[in-house]
Amino acid sequence: MTEANPLRLQGPILGETAFPAFPSPPGNIAEFHDDDGFQQYPGNGSGSRLAGLEIPTGLDSETARLRREIGLWQSPKMRELWGTIQQAARVDITVLLRGETGTGKDIVARAIHACSSRRAAPFVKVNCAAVPHDLLESELFGHERGAFTGAHQLRIGKFEAANRGTVFLDEIGELHPALQAKLLHILQDGSFSRVGGKAALRVDVRVLAATNRNLERAVAEERFRQDLYYRLNVIQIMMPPLRERMEEVPLLVEYFARRYAAQYNRGEFTIPAASVGRLAQYHYPGNIRELENIVKRMIVLDDPNLVRVPFPPQSIDGSAGQPAAVGGPPTVGAALASLKDIARHAARAAEREAIGRVLTQTGWNRVRAAKILRISYRALLYKIKDAGLDPTTQPSAPTH
Numbered sequence: 001m002t003e004a005n006p007l008r009l010q011g012p013i014l015g016e017t018a019f020p021a022f023p024s025p026p027g028n029i030a031e032f033h034d035d036d037g038f039q040q041y042p043g044n045g046s047g048s049r050l051a052g053l054e055i056p057t058g059l060d061s062e063t064a065r066l067r068r069e070i071g072l073w074q075s076p077k078m079r080e081l082w083g084t085i086q087q088a089a090r091v092d093i094t095v096l097l098r099g100e101t102g103t104g105k106d107i108v109a110r111a112i113h114a115c116s117s118r119r120a121a122p123f124v125k126v127n128c129a130a131v132p133h134d135l136l137e138s139e140l141f142g143h144e145r146g147a148f149t150g151a152h153q154l155r156i157g158k159f160e161a162a163n164r165g166t167v168f169l170d171e172i173g174e175l176h177p178a179l180q181a182k183l184l185h186i187l188q189d190g191s192f193s194r195v196g197g198k199a200a201l202r203v204d205v206r207v208l209a210a211t212n213r214n215l216e217r218a219v220a221e222e223r224f225r226q227d228l229y230y231r232l233n234v235i236q237i238m239m240p241p242l243r244e245r246m247e248e249v250p251l252l253v254e255y256f257a258r259r260y261a262a263q264y265n266r267g268e269f270t271i272p273a274a275s276v277g278r279l280a281q282y283h284y285p286g287n288i289r290e291l292e293n294i295v296k297r298m299i300v301l302d303d304p305n306l307v308r309v310p311f312p313p314q315s316i317d318g319s320a321g322q323p324a325a326v327g328g329p330p331t332v333g334a335a336l337a338s339l340k341d342i343a344r345h346a347a348r349a350a351e352r353e354a355i356g357r358v359l360t361q362t363g364w365n366r367v368r369a370a371k372i373l374r375i376s377y378r379a380l381l382y383k384i385k386d387a388g389l390d391p392t393t394q395p396s397a398p399t400h
Protein backbone atom coordinates (compact mmCIF):
# COMPACT_ATOMS: atom_id res chain seq x y z
CA MET A 1 0.00 0.00 0.00
CA THR A 2 1.20 3.49 -0.79
CA GLU A 3 2.45 5.44 2.18
CA ALA A 4 0.09 8.27 2.99
CA ASN A 5 1.51 11.77 2.80
CA PRO A 6 0.14 14.84 4.49
CA LEU A 7 -2.11 16.76 2.16
CA ARG A 8 -2.44 20.50 2.29
CA LEU A 9 -4.88 22.59 0.41
CA GLN A 10 -2.60 25.43 -0.47
CA GLY A 11 0.72 25.52 -2.19
CA PRO A 12 2.19 22.65 -4.15
CA ILE A 13 0.23 19.73 -2.88
CA LEU A 14 0.19 17.19 -5.59
CA GLY A 15 3.95 17.00 -5.80
CA GLU A 16 4.03 15.40 -2.39
CA THR A 17 2.54 12.18 -3.59
CA ALA A 18 5.00 10.36 -5.78
CA PHE A 19 3.71 8.04 -8.45
CA PRO A 20 5.48 6.81 -11.53
CA ALA A 21 4.51 8.31 -14.88
CA PHE A 22 1.65 7.07 -16.97
CA PRO A 23 2.81 4.57 -19.56
CA SER A 24 3.07 6.04 -23.05
CA PRO A 25 0.30 4.75 -25.25
CA PRO A 26 1.08 3.08 -28.53
CA GLY A 27 0.91 5.21 -31.64
CA ASN A 28 1.59 8.78 -32.42
CA ILE A 29 -0.49 10.56 -29.85
CA ALA A 30 -0.07 14.11 -28.67
CA GLU A 31 1.10 14.48 -25.12
CA PHE A 32 -1.01 16.05 -22.47
CA HIS A 33 0.04 19.44 -21.21
CA ASP A 34 -1.86 20.99 -18.40
CA ASP A 35 -2.10 24.72 -18.96
CA ASP A 36 -4.84 25.68 -16.57
CA GLY A 37 -2.74 26.01 -13.47
CA PHE A 38 -3.78 22.76 -11.87
CA GLN A 39 -0.81 20.54 -11.32
CA GLN A 40 -0.44 17.32 -13.17
CA TYR A 41 -0.01 13.90 -11.65
CA PRO A 42 2.52 12.88 -10.59
CA GLY A 43 3.43 16.39 -9.79
CA ASN A 44 7.12 16.70 -9.14
CA GLY A 45 8.47 17.41 -12.55
CA SER A 46 10.27 14.48 -14.06
CA GLY A 47 8.27 11.95 -15.98
CA SER A 48 5.10 13.60 -14.86
CA ARG A 49 3.15 13.85 -18.09
CA LEU A 50 -0.14 12.18 -18.59
CA ALA A 51 0.78 10.94 -22.01
CA GLY A 52 -1.81 10.28 -24.64
CA LEU A 53 -4.57 12.47 -23.35
CA GLU A 54 -5.88 14.26 -26.39
CA ILE A 55 -8.50 16.30 -24.62
CA PRO A 56 -8.23 19.90 -25.81
CA THR A 57 -6.75 22.00 -23.03
CA GLY A 58 -8.20 24.97 -21.23
CA LEU A 59 -11.51 25.07 -23.11
CA ASP A 60 -14.03 25.13 -20.30
CA SER A 61 -14.28 24.21 -16.67
CA GLU A 62 -15.97 20.89 -17.42
CA THR A 63 -13.13 19.77 -19.64
CA ALA A 64 -10.58 20.98 -17.11
CA ARG A 65 -12.31 18.99 -14.38
CA LEU A 66 -12.42 15.88 -16.54
CA ARG A 67 -8.68 16.16 -17.16
CA ARG A 68 -8.00 16.46 -13.44
CA GLU A 69 -10.15 13.50 -12.59
CA ILE A 70 -8.58 11.32 -15.26
CA GLY A 71 -5.23 12.39 -13.83
CA LEU A 72 -6.16 10.63 -10.58
CA TRP A 73 -6.13 7.23 -12.27
CA GLN A 74 -2.68 6.42 -10.95
CA SER A 75 -3.04 2.85 -9.70
CA PRO A 76 -1.54 0.03 -11.80
CA LYS A 77 -5.05 -1.23 -12.62
CA MET A 78 -6.26 2.13 -13.86
CA ARG A 79 -3.09 2.83 -15.79
CA GLU A 80 -3.53 -0.43 -17.59
CA LEU A 81 -7.16 0.38 -18.26
CA TRP A 82 -6.23 3.83 -19.55
CA GLY A 83 -4.62 2.14 -22.57
CA THR A 84 -7.87 0.31 -23.32
CA ILE A 85 -9.92 3.47 -22.83
CA GLN A 86 -7.79 5.34 -25.35
CA GLN A 87 -7.94 2.51 -27.84
CA ALA A 88 -11.71 2.36 -27.44
CA ALA A 89 -11.90 6.13 -27.95
CA ARG A 90 -10.08 5.94 -31.26
CA VAL A 91 -12.43 3.47 -32.92
CA ASP A 92 -16.03 4.40 -33.54
CA ILE A 93 -17.70 1.47 -31.84
CA THR A 94 -20.10 0.79 -29.02
CA VAL A 95 -18.58 0.38 -25.57
CA LEU A 96 -20.18 -1.17 -22.52
CA LEU A 97 -18.95 0.19 -19.18
CA ARG A 98 -19.26 -2.18 -16.25
CA GLY A 99 -18.32 -2.04 -12.61
CA GLU A 100 -19.69 -1.48 -9.14
CA THR A 101 -21.58 1.65 -8.23
CA GLY A 102 -19.41 4.73 -7.66
CA THR A 103 -16.33 3.51 -9.54
CA GLY A 104 -16.30 6.32 -12.13
CA LYS A 105 -18.09 4.92 -15.19
CA ASP A 106 -19.45 8.37 -15.95
CA ILE A 107 -15.93 9.76 -16.14
CA VAL A 108 -14.84 6.96 -18.46
CA ALA A 109 -17.76 7.72 -20.81
CA ARG A 110 -16.81 11.40 -20.89
CA ALA A 111 -13.16 10.50 -21.39
CA ILE A 112 -13.96 8.27 -24.36
CA HIS A 113 -15.96 11.03 -25.99
CA ALA A 114 -13.34 13.66 -25.19
CA CYS A 115 -10.55 11.52 -26.67
CA SER A 116 -12.56 10.55 -29.76
CA SER A 117 -12.87 12.19 -33.15
CA ARG A 118 -16.41 13.18 -32.14
CA ARG A 119 -15.22 15.44 -29.33
CA ALA A 120 -16.32 18.69 -31.03
CA ALA A 121 -19.90 17.35 -31.30
CA PRO A 122 -22.31 16.89 -28.37
CA PHE A 123 -22.00 14.33 -25.58
CA VAL A 124 -25.53 13.53 -24.45
CA LYS A 125 -26.21 11.45 -21.36
CA VAL A 126 -29.52 9.72 -20.68
CA ASN A 127 -30.27 7.85 -17.48
CA CYS A 128 -32.50 4.97 -18.53
CA ALA A 129 -33.66 4.32 -14.96
CA ALA A 130 -34.67 7.88 -14.16
CA VAL A 131 -37.59 8.29 -16.57
CA PRO A 132 -40.72 6.10 -17.01
CA HIS A 133 -40.48 4.17 -20.25
CA ASP A 134 -43.23 5.96 -22.18
CA LEU A 135 -41.56 9.29 -21.50
CA LEU A 136 -38.14 7.81 -22.13
CA GLU A 137 -39.13 6.85 -25.66
CA SER A 138 -39.91 10.44 -26.53
CA GLU A 139 -36.83 11.62 -24.58
CA LEU A 140 -34.59 9.36 -26.67
CA PHE A 141 -36.25 9.51 -30.06
CA GLY A 142 -38.38 12.68 -29.93
CA HIS A 143 -42.03 13.04 -30.88
CA GLU A 144 -44.12 14.58 -33.63
CA ARG A 145 -46.67 17.27 -32.91
CA GLY A 146 -49.91 15.64 -31.70
CA ALA A 147 -48.25 12.27 -31.05
CA PHE A 148 -49.95 12.10 -27.66
CA THR A 149 -51.99 14.33 -25.37
CA GLY A 150 -49.86 17.31 -24.47
CA ALA A 151 -47.50 16.94 -27.45
CA HIS A 152 -48.23 20.44 -28.72
CA GLN A 153 -45.15 20.67 -30.85
CA LEU A 154 -42.50 18.58 -32.47
CA ARG A 155 -39.63 17.76 -30.17
CA ILE A 156 -36.36 16.19 -31.17
CA GLY A 157 -34.94 13.46 -28.98
CA LYS A 158 -31.50 12.92 -27.49
CA PHE A 159 -30.32 10.85 -30.45
CA GLU A 160 -31.04 13.66 -32.87
CA ALA A 161 -29.54 16.20 -30.47
CA ALA A 162 -26.35 14.14 -30.35
CA ASN A 163 -25.97 13.83 -34.13
CA ARG A 164 -22.27 13.38 -35.00
CA GLY A 165 -21.53 13.03 -31.29
CA THR A 166 -21.97 10.46 -28.53
CA VAL A 167 -25.03 9.22 -26.66
CA PHE A 168 -24.26 7.79 -23.22
CA LEU A 169 -27.01 5.46 -22.01
CA ASP A 170 -26.54 5.11 -18.27
CA GLU A 171 -28.15 2.26 -16.33
CA ILE A 172 -28.86 0.44 -19.59
CA GLY A 173 -29.92 -2.69 -17.66
CA GLU A 174 -33.12 -0.86 -16.68
CA LEU A 175 -34.22 -0.17 -20.27
CA HIS A 176 -37.78 -1.33 -20.93
CA PRO A 177 -38.09 -4.23 -23.44
CA ALA A 178 -40.10 -2.10 -25.89
CA LEU A 179 -37.27 0.40 -26.01
CA GLN A 180 -34.64 -2.31 -26.22
CA ALA A 181 -36.05 -3.20 -29.67
CA LYS A 182 -35.95 0.41 -30.84
CA LEU A 183 -32.42 0.85 -29.56
CA LEU A 184 -31.31 -2.28 -31.37
CA HIS A 185 -32.61 -0.76 -34.57
CA ILE A 186 -30.74 2.46 -34.19
CA LEU A 187 -27.56 0.57 -33.33
CA GLN A 188 -27.92 -1.58 -36.43
CA ASP A 189 -28.31 1.12 -39.06
CA GLY A 190 -28.75 4.46 -37.31
CA SER A 191 -32.42 4.62 -38.28
CA PHE A 192 -35.39 5.38 -36.04
CA SER A 193 -38.67 7.25 -36.07
CA ARG A 194 -40.00 9.84 -33.67
CA VAL A 195 -42.95 8.86 -31.48
CA GLY A 196 -46.07 9.37 -33.61
CA GLY A 197 -43.97 9.76 -36.76
CA LYS A 198 -43.86 7.52 -39.82
CA ALA A 199 -40.72 8.75 -41.51
CA ALA A 200 -37.55 6.78 -40.90
CA LEU A 201 -34.86 9.20 -39.78
CA ARG A 202 -31.15 8.64 -39.62
CA VAL A 203 -28.52 9.84 -37.17
CA ASP A 204 -24.80 9.42 -36.90
CA VAL A 205 -24.09 8.74 -33.22
CA ARG A 206 -21.78 6.62 -31.23
CA VAL A 207 -23.40 4.81 -28.31
CA LEU A 208 -21.76 4.21 -24.95
CA ALA A 209 -23.69 2.32 -22.30
CA ALA A 210 -23.11 1.67 -18.61
CA THR A 211 -24.50 -0.58 -15.93
CA ASN A 212 -23.61 -1.79 -12.46
CA ARG A 213 -26.02 -4.73 -12.87
CA ASN A 214 -25.40 -8.29 -13.94
CA LEU A 215 -26.52 -8.05 -17.57
CA GLU A 216 -25.73 -11.70 -18.26
CA ARG A 217 -28.21 -12.69 -15.59
CA ALA A 218 -30.77 -10.28 -17.05
CA VAL A 219 -30.27 -11.98 -20.45
CA ALA A 220 -30.66 -15.44 -18.89
CA GLU A 221 -33.84 -14.28 -17.17
CA GLU A 222 -35.08 -12.83 -20.46
CA ARG A 223 -35.31 -9.33 -19.08
CA PHE A 224 -32.67 -8.05 -21.49
CA ARG A 225 -32.49 -8.91 -25.19
CA GLN A 226 -29.57 -11.11 -26.05
CA ASP A 227 -29.11 -9.51 -29.50
CA LEU A 228 -28.96 -6.06 -27.89
CA TYR A 229 -26.49 -7.33 -25.31
CA TYR A 230 -24.15 -8.49 -28.09
CA ARG A 231 -24.59 -5.21 -29.99
CA LEU A 232 -23.67 -3.16 -26.94
CA ASN A 233 -20.90 -5.40 -25.76
CA VAL A 234 -18.45 -4.87 -28.63
CA ILE A 235 -15.84 -3.60 -26.21
CA GLN A 236 -16.31 -3.93 -22.49
CA ILE A 237 -14.51 -1.81 -19.94
CA MET A 238 -14.67 -3.12 -16.39
CA MET A 239 -13.96 -0.44 -13.78
CA PRO A 240 -12.12 -1.91 -10.80
CA PRO A 241 -13.57 -1.18 -7.36
CA LEU A 242 -11.68 1.34 -5.23
CA ARG A 243 -10.49 -1.41 -2.88
CA GLU A 244 -8.41 -2.75 -5.79
CA ARG A 245 -6.78 0.62 -6.44
CA MET A 246 -6.15 1.97 -2.99
CA GLU A 247 -3.06 3.84 -4.24
CA GLU A 248 -5.52 6.45 -5.51
CA VAL A 249 -7.05 7.16 -2.10
CA PRO A 250 -4.54 9.90 -1.04
CA LEU A 251 -4.93 11.62 -4.42
CA LEU A 252 -8.70 11.45 -4.28
CA VAL A 253 -8.74 12.72 -0.69
CA GLU A 254 -6.63 15.69 -1.68
CA TYR A 255 -8.72 16.38 -4.76
CA PHE A 256 -12.05 16.25 -2.93
CA ALA A 257 -10.69 18.22 0.01
CA ARG A 258 -9.53 20.99 -2.28
CA ARG A 259 -12.75 20.99 -4.25
CA TYR A 260 -15.14 20.97 -1.30
CA ALA A 261 -13.07 23.33 0.84
CA ALA A 262 -13.46 25.86 -1.98
CA GLN A 263 -17.14 25.07 -2.45
CA TYR A 264 -17.95 25.43 1.26
CA ASN A 265 -15.64 28.43 1.78
CA ARG A 266 -13.39 26.60 4.22
CA GLY A 267 -10.17 28.25 3.05
CA GLU A 268 -7.13 26.19 3.93
CA PHE A 269 -8.04 22.72 5.09
CA THR A 270 -5.23 20.37 6.03
CA ILE A 271 -5.86 16.67 6.29
CA PRO A 272 -3.17 15.10 8.48
CA ALA A 273 -1.23 12.03 7.39
CA ALA A 274 -2.85 9.96 10.15
CA SER A 275 -6.33 10.62 8.74
CA VAL A 276 -5.21 9.89 5.18
CA GLY A 277 -3.70 6.65 6.50
CA ARG A 278 -6.99 5.71 8.13
CA LEU A 279 -8.94 6.57 4.99
CA ALA A 280 -6.60 4.28 3.07
CA GLN A 281 -7.54 1.32 5.29
CA TYR A 282 -11.23 1.02 4.54
CA HIS A 283 -12.85 -1.19 1.89
CA TYR A 284 -15.35 1.34 0.40
CA PRO A 285 -18.36 -0.68 -0.73
CA GLY A 286 -19.69 2.57 -2.23
CA ASN A 287 -16.32 3.14 -3.94
CA ILE A 288 -15.22 6.66 -4.87
CA ARG A 289 -18.66 8.13 -4.22
CA GLU A 290 -18.41 6.93 -0.61
CA LEU A 291 -14.92 8.36 -0.13
CA GLU A 292 -16.10 11.64 -1.66
CA ASN A 293 -18.96 11.85 0.83
CA ILE A 294 -16.67 11.13 3.78
CA VAL A 295 -14.29 13.93 2.77
CA LYS A 296 -17.24 16.24 2.20
CA ARG A 297 -18.44 15.49 5.75
CA MET A 298 -14.96 16.10 7.17
CA ILE A 299 -14.98 19.56 5.60
CA VAL A 300 -18.54 20.49 6.50
CA LEU A 301 -17.99 19.38 10.13
CA ASP A 302 -14.46 20.82 10.16
CA ASP A 303 -13.18 17.45 11.31
CA PRO A 304 -9.77 16.75 9.72
CA ASN A 305 -8.92 14.18 12.41
CA LEU A 306 -12.03 12.06 11.84
CA VAL A 307 -13.34 12.55 15.34
CA ARG A 308 -16.94 13.55 14.65
CA VAL A 309 -17.29 11.93 11.25
CA PRO A 310 -18.11 8.26 11.92
CA PHE A 311 -15.18 6.33 10.52
CA PRO A 312 -15.07 3.57 9.53
CA PRO A 313 -18.69 4.29 8.64
CA GLN A 314 -21.36 2.08 10.15
CA SER A 315 -22.74 -0.31 7.58
CA ILE A 316 -26.46 -0.15 7.13
CA ASP A 317 -26.82 -3.40 9.11
CA GLY A 318 -25.21 -1.66 12.10
CA SER A 319 -21.81 -3.35 11.95
CA ALA A 320 -18.61 -1.33 11.70
CA GLY A 321 -16.82 -1.24 8.36
CA GLN A 322 -14.20 -3.84 7.55
CA PRO A 323 -10.62 -2.89 6.78
CA ALA A 324 -9.69 -2.86 3.11
CA ALA A 325 -9.11 -6.30 1.65
CA VAL A 326 -7.24 -5.20 -1.44
CA GLY A 327 -8.01 -7.53 -4.31
CA GLY A 328 -10.25 -9.67 -2.14
CA PRO A 329 -13.94 -10.31 -2.46
CA PRO A 330 -16.40 -7.83 -0.98
CA THR A 331 -17.33 -8.54 2.62
CA VAL A 332 -20.81 -9.10 3.99
CA GLY A 333 -20.69 -5.54 5.32
CA ALA A 334 -19.97 -4.39 1.80
CA ALA A 335 -22.85 -6.42 0.39
CA LEU A 336 -25.25 -4.76 2.79
CA ALA A 337 -23.99 -1.26 2.35
CA SER A 338 -26.89 0.29 0.48
CA LEU A 339 -30.63 0.10 0.57
CA LYS A 340 -30.59 -1.12 -3.03
CA ASP A 341 -28.26 -3.94 -2.03
CA ILE A 342 -30.45 -4.91 0.90
CA ALA A 343 -33.51 -5.06 -1.37
CA ARG A 344 -31.61 -7.16 -3.90
CA HIS A 345 -30.32 -9.45 -1.16
CA ALA A 346 -33.81 -9.94 0.29
CA ALA A 347 -35.33 -10.55 -3.16
CA ARG A 348 -32.71 -13.18 -3.95
CA ALA A 349 -33.23 -14.91 -0.61
CA ALA A 350 -37.00 -14.99 -1.18
CA GLU A 351 -36.48 -16.27 -4.72
CA ARG A 352 -34.12 -18.99 -3.54
CA GLU A 353 -36.60 -20.07 -0.92
CA ALA A 354 -39.51 -20.20 -3.40
CA ILE A 355 -37.53 -22.10 -6.02
CA GLY A 356 -36.30 -24.59 -3.39
CA ARG A 357 -39.88 -25.17 -2.20
CA VAL A 358 -41.27 -25.78 -5.70
CA LEU A 359 -38.38 -28.09 -6.61
CA THR A 360 -39.04 -30.09 -3.47
CA GLN A 361 -42.77 -30.25 -4.34
CA THR A 362 -42.07 -31.48 -7.85
CA GLY A 363 -39.37 -33.93 -6.77
CA TRP A 364 -36.85 -31.80 -8.68
CA ASN A 365 -38.77 -32.03 -11.92
CA ARG A 366 -37.37 -28.85 -13.41
CA VAL A 367 -39.78 -28.63 -16.35
CA ARG A 368 -42.78 -28.72 -14.00
CA ALA A 369 -41.10 -26.37 -11.55
CA ALA A 370 -40.45 -23.83 -14.33
CA LYS A 371 -44.16 -24.01 -15.32
CA ILE A 372 -45.31 -23.47 -11.72
CA LEU A 373 -42.91 -20.58 -11.26
CA ARG A 374 -43.86 -19.19 -14.68
CA ILE A 375 -40.31 -18.71 -15.84
CA SER A 376 -38.50 -20.32 -18.73
CA TYR A 377 -36.75 -23.64 -18.23
CA ARG A 378 -33.43 -22.01 -19.11
CA ALA A 379 -33.96 -19.22 -16.59
CA LEU A 380 -34.78 -21.78 -13.91
CA LEU A 381 -31.59 -23.74 -14.60
CA TYR A 382 -29.62 -20.54 -14.32
CA LYS A 383 -31.28 -19.61 -11.04
CA ILE A 384 -30.74 -23.08 -9.55
CA LYS A 385 -27.06 -22.81 -10.37
CA ASP A 386 -26.82 -19.21 -9.22
CA ALA A 387 -28.51 -19.98 -5.89
CA GLY A 388 -26.35 -23.08 -5.37
CA LEU A 389 -29.43 -25.29 -4.98
CA ASP A 390 -28.67 -28.98 -4.99
CA PRO A 391 -31.09 -31.98 -4.78
CA THR A 392 -28.78 -33.72 -2.33
CA THR A 393 -28.99 -30.89 0.19
CA GLN A 394 -32.68 -30.00 -0.22
CA PRO A 395 -35.42 -31.54 1.94
CA SER A 396 -37.25 -34.33 0.11
CA ALA A 397 -40.78 -33.94 -1.23
CA PRO A 398 -43.62 -34.28 1.26
CA THR A 399 -45.21 -37.76 1.13
CA HIS A 400 -48.81 -36.75 1.80
Ligand SMILES: Nc1ncnc2c1ncn2[C@@H]1O[C@H](COP(=O)(O)OP(=O)(O)OP(=O)(O)O)[C@@H](O)[C@H]1O
Pocket: 068, 069, 070, 072, 073, 099, 100, 101, 102, 103, 104, 105, 106, 107, 211, 212, 255, 288, 289, 292
Ligand atom coordinates in the same frame (compact mmCIF):
# COMPACT_ATOMS: atom_id res chain seq x y z
N1 LIG B 1 -11.17 9.72 -10.90
C1 LIG B 1 -12.06 10.42 -10.20
N2 LIG B 1 -11.75 11.65 -9.75
C2 LIG B 1 -12.64 12.38 -9.06
N3 LIG B 1 -13.87 11.99 -8.76
C3 LIG B 1 -14.22 10.78 -9.15
C4 LIG B 1 -13.35 9.92 -9.89
N4 LIG B 1 -14.02 8.78 -10.15
C5 LIG B 1 -15.23 8.91 -9.61
N5 LIG B 1 -15.37 10.11 -9.02
C6 LIG B 1 -16.55 10.64 -8.33
O1 LIG B 1 -17.22 9.56 -7.71
C7 LIG B 1 -18.63 9.68 -7.88
C8 LIG B 1 -19.13 8.43 -8.57
O2 LIG B 1 -18.63 8.38 -9.90
P1 LIG B 1 -19.57 7.96 -11.12
O3 LIG B 1 -20.89 8.67 -11.04
O4 LIG B 1 -18.80 8.10 -12.38
O5 LIG B 1 -19.77 6.42 -10.74
P2 LIG B 1 -20.53 5.28 -11.54
O6 LIG B 1 -19.55 4.18 -11.75
O7 LIG B 1 -21.19 5.87 -12.76
O8 LIG B 1 -21.60 4.81 -10.47
P3 LIG B 1 -23.14 4.28 -10.67
O9 LIG B 1 -23.03 2.87 -11.19
O10 LIG B 1 -23.72 4.36 -9.31
O11 LIG B 1 -23.80 5.21 -11.66
C9 LIG B 1 -18.88 10.96 -8.67
O12 LIG B 1 -19.21 12.00 -7.80
C10 LIG B 1 -17.57 11.20 -9.36
O13 LIG B 1 -17.36 12.57 -9.59
Ligand SMILES: [Mg+2]
Pocket: 105, 106, 170, 210
Ligand atom coordinates in the same frame (compact mmCIF):
# COMPACT_ATOMS: atom_id res chain seq x y z
MG1 LIG C 1 -23.14 6.36 -13.22
